[in-house]
Amino acid sequence: MVLECPSPCENLIEIMRRCGGSLDEETVRQIMWQAAHAANMCCLCRVLHRDVKLENLLINRETSEVKLIDFGCGDILRRSPYKSYHGTAVYSPPEYHSRGKYYSRPATVWSLGVLMFTMLCGRFPSDYDLFLLHYKHWSEPGLSKECCHLLRALLHEKPSRRLGLGQIMSHNWFKVVNLRPAKKN
Incomplete structure (x- = not known):
């Protein structure tokens, strides 16, 4: 399979446009849990996606199921650092720009x-x-403290201080409700 775009799915860019440019915290929570789970599963299978972004997440409008697509920038996961970045630049980590590796x-x-x-x-x-x-001075009106805490933990400048990939789904922000998509019968 080269590319899957099942109906009734659309990518996250299209969903955000339809919703006025941004999404509410509850919707983001639903999407983020699944996106983090998908990215973690890739790494557990020794695959580095390397281009997790809005356009590469498909959302089923009926079930809210999230699919991570487009592994064209992917690589085999390794322990040694990567010295080239093949994903979308705006999503690249700061250590790549400062040290040339990540x-x-x-x-x-x-x-x-x-x-x-x-x-x-x-x-x-x-x-x-x-x-x-x-x-710890960033905030956005209407966002919970847990949401802002998770953002800080994900976007920490130092890679060693970022939340571990496998720990993201255990963050308190996700403990509000059951976040798994509805199963099809």
């Missing part, structure tokens, strides 16, 4: 943080947003 899981966590920020705010995080997040 590790798979922390880079994936960074991409998920950019994804979450963009869904909530309708724009990519600016350097100023990242500065405020780092110093």
